[in-house]
Amino acid sequence: MAGxxxxxxxxxxxxxxxxxxxxxxxxxxxxxTAVVVRGPSGAGKxxxxxxxxxxxPVTAGRILWGDQVLSEMNDPxxxxxxxxxxxxxxQDHLLFEELSAFGNASIAxxxxxxxxxxxxxxxxxxxxxxxxxxxxxxxxxxxxSGGERQRIAVARALAADPAIVLAxxxxxxxxxENADRLADDLMQLARxxxxxxxxxxxxxxxxxxxxxxxxxxxxxxxxxAA
Amino acid sequence: MMAFWYxxxxxxxxxxxxxxxxxxxxxxxAVVLRGFETRPLLFALVRQQVWLSIVFVALxxxxxxxxxxxxxxxxxxxxxxxxxxxxxxxxxxxPGSEITAMLAAVYLxxxxxxxxxxxxxxxxxxxxxxxxxxxxxxxxxxxxxxxVGTTPQFVVHxxxxxxEGRMFASEEEAIAGARVPLSVGDEFSxxxxxxxxAEEDAHRGANYTITGKxxxxxxxxxxxxxxxxxxxxxxxGLAVGHGPEWDGVVGPPFEPRYFPGTPAVLVxxxxxxxxxxLQATFNNDETxxxxxxxxxxxxxxxMGDVRQLxxxxxxxxxxxxxASVLAGLMMLTKLLSRRLALLRALGAPGRFxxxxxxxxxxxxxxxxxxxxxxxxxxxSWAISQAxxxxxxxxxxxxxxxxxxxxxxxxxxxxxxxxxxPALLTMKRSVIAGLRG
Numbered sequence: 001m002a003g004x005x006x007x008x009x010x011x012x013x014x015x016x017x018x019x020x021x022x023x024x025x026x027x028x029x030x031x032x033t034a035v036v037v038r039g040p041s042g043a044g045k046x047x048x049x050x051x052x053x054x055x056x057p058v059t060a061g062r063i064l065w066g067d068q069v070l071s072e073m074n075d076p077x078x079x080x081x082x083x084x085x086x087x088x089x090x091q092d093h094l095l096f097e098e099l100s101a102f103g104n105a106s107i108a109x110x111x112x113x114x115x116x117x118x119x120x121x122x123x124x125x126x127x128x129x130x131x132x133x134x135x136x137x138x139x140x141x142x143x144x145s146g147g148e149r150q151r152i153a154v155a156r157a158l159a160a161d162p163a164i165v166l167a168x169x170x171x172x173x174x175x176x177e178n179a180d181r182l183a184d185d186l187m188q189l190a191r192x193x194x195x196x197x198x199x200x201x202x203x204x205x206x207x208x209x210x211x212x213x214x215x216x217x218x219x220x221x222x223x224x225a226a
Numbered sequence: 227m228m229a230f231w232y233x234x235x236x237x238x239x240x241x242x243x244x245x246x247x248x249x250x251x252x253x254x255x256a257v258v259l260r261g262f263e264t265r266p267l268l269f270a271l272v273r274q275q276v277w278l279s280i281v282f283v284a285l286x287x288x289x290x291x292x293x294x295x296x297x298x299x300x301x302x303x304x305x306x307x308x309x310x311x312x313x314x315x316x317x318x319x320x321p322g323s324e325i326t327a328m329l330a331a332v333y334l335x336x337x338x339x340x341x342x343x344x345x346x347x348x349x350x351x352x353x354x355x356x357x358x359x360x361x362x363x364x365x366x367x368x369x370x371x372x373x374v375g376t377t378p379q380f381v382v383h384x385x386x387x388x389x390e391g392r393m394f395a396s397e398e399e400a401i402a403g404a405r406v407p408l409s410v411g412d413e414f415s416x417x418x419x420x421x422x423x424a425e426e427d428a429h430r431g432a433n434y435t436i437t438g439k440x441x442x443x444x445x446x447x448x449x450x451x452x453x454x455x456x457x458x459x460x461x462x463g464l465a466v467g468h469g470p471e472w473d474g475v476v477g478p479p480f481e482p483r484y485f486p487g488t489p490a491v492l493v494x495x496x497x498x499x500x501x502x503x504l505q506a507t508f509n510n511d512e513t514x515x516x517x518x519x520x521x522x523x524x525x526x527x528x529m530g531d532v533r534q535l536x537x538x539x540x541x542x543x544x545x546x547x548x549a550s551v552l553a554g555l556m557m558l559t560k561l562l563s564r565r566l567a568l569l570r571a572l573g574a575p576g577r578f579x580x581x582x583x584x585x586x587x588x589x590x591x592x593x594x595x596x597x598x599x600x601x602x603x604x605x606s607w608a609i610s611q612a613x614x615x616x617x618x619x620x621x622x623x624x625x626x627x628x629x630x631x632x633x634x635x636x637x638x639x640x641x642x643x644x645x646x647p648a649l650l651t652m653k654r655s656v657i658a659g660l661r662g
Contacts, residue, residue: 083573086573108574
């Protein structure tokens with residue numbers, strides 16, 4: 001699925017007690033762009049990611065993915081948006097360790113409409129193959145190494161053929177070698193179909209490969225460099 | 227409609243009632259799980275919390291097992307005691323407690339009872355409607371086995387045919403119940419009295435030889451030794467029921483003058499109507515005549531009240547355990563909250579996460595209830611064996627519809643209650659869940 005453009009207008013996300021966690025007066029991201037978000041710990045990077053994915057409701061402002069106004073959707077609509085448009089990679093892979101690599105990669109088939117299930121399963125297998133994990137895809141995920149598990153998480157993010165890939169510190173828990181491989185894989189697979197990729201990361205290898213780097217400090221976007 | 231229902235075979239009625247009780251759970255399952263494949267994730271969640279899941283299943287199994295066991299046990303005991311009284315249509319004894327007389331004459335729980343004299347016995351024996359009249363003279367024993375004086379006709383009535391040997395034919399011969407540790411040809415000397423109070427040497431010199439063995443009847447008579455009533459009278463130094471010209475052939479008719487007395491008499495009439503007639507005739511100032519089945523029914527009615535109370539207690543126990551289990555499940559879903567939050571973050575519909583949590587709870591409940599059913603039957607079987615060993619009343623506790631109905635109702639009720647932890651899962655924040 002081709003990427004979607006992101007447009008943010010006057011976004012504010014507040015936490016408990018009304019404390020402002022994130023403010024984005026204006027931001028646009030072109031479809032098919034690979035964007036890296038960086039900043040110190042607690043700056044609001046993950047909040048940004050959760051807000052643009054619709055996991056976190058916004059306090060004020062608008063988030064538009066193409067012509068879809070995510071910020072005005074209710075909970076079920078935002079979940080449907082993630083289901084259909086977003087692939088997510090988390091910091092420590094967050095797999096169902098008791099399921100196989102294939103089971104995790106194609107997990108979306110369990111709750112997708114019946115007519116999409118076969119497609120998700122077949123794409124899941126395809127992504128595992130591209131990530132070098134197809135030989136043993138029915139092995140229980142808990143028995144894979146950290147790097148392999150994160151690659152399974154990438155396959156899961158791409159199995160439903162999303163327009164947007166969001167990644168939260170995808171290489172943080174990996175050694176250098178695995179981190180480099182995952183950064184390459186993620187960038188490559190996201191770009192394959194012109195998907196929009198937004199990755200929160202401290203990893204210089206990913207910074208180097210990104211089309212654009214966004215800095216967040218104290219909950220505000222400081223700089224946006226191409 | 228009611229006529230149609232009553233026309234159905236009982237097993238079909240029971241099956242339909244079970245299905246009706248299970249319907250809420252089935253309908254709920256169909257509605258909640260519609261359109262989703264929760265099974266792979268359900269098993270993943272169970273494997274993730276395998277020990278906690280086992281503890282929950284065990285808790286439910288024990289609670290259901292207690293309920294099922296109590297009901298199966300009570301029914302087995304009721305049926306066993308009724309079966310043991312089957313051959314005793316009408317008992318005539320001297321006035322006193324019917325229950326004491328029944329326990330003594332039917333279940334061989336000997337106690338001191340006044341005797342029926344020869345004239346009365348003769349009146350009963352000569353009644354035109356009486357088909358079988360036999361004295362039941364208890365009070366002696368050998369080891370733990372009661373020695374009962376009676377007639378060959380009673381032995382035939384009780385056992386129908388012997389598994390080995392032949393009927394006693396003289397005062398020195400005896401028939402052993404199936405569980406008496408004596409074989410054909412063995413000899414023994416009876417003690418006066420039973421249990422700890424038995425006097426071993428009181429009948430010194432009196433010896434019996436076993437000439438036959440009765441088949442297993444599943445009644446206390448399996449542990450009894452039957453001897454000619456003449457022998458019981460003889461060893462006590464009494465007349466033997468026959469005059470001086472007696473040819474030595476044991477059994478009726480007895481002469482009233484030489485009849486020393488018997489604590490109980492079994493009577494079988496030629497028809498059910500005649501049995502009632504005999505009961506009315508001999509229920510007078512001199513004797514009491516009663517149907518052991520009626521006394522037993524009264525006791526069972528009392529037991530029925532106790533059973534209802536026990537059933538209520540069992541249900542309360544189950545509800546309490548279920549409440550604890552649900553509270554535990556709420557904690558357990560908190561342990562699973564990261565996985566459930568992950569699903570929601572990935573975009574799984576809320577209804578899917580709800581269905582997964584609910585099916586996890588119901589899976590544990592169903593496995594627990596099924597295990598409880600098995601556990602209850604096994605425990606009941608073990609207790610039945612113990613009761614049979616102690617009382618010689620064959621108690622067979624088997625699984626029947628009432629237990630299945632209880633379990634079906636339990637599953638339906640708890641599957642409705644299981645909606646609660648599933649609902650609470652949806653209230654938790656996804657972000658908080660993802661951060662663990």
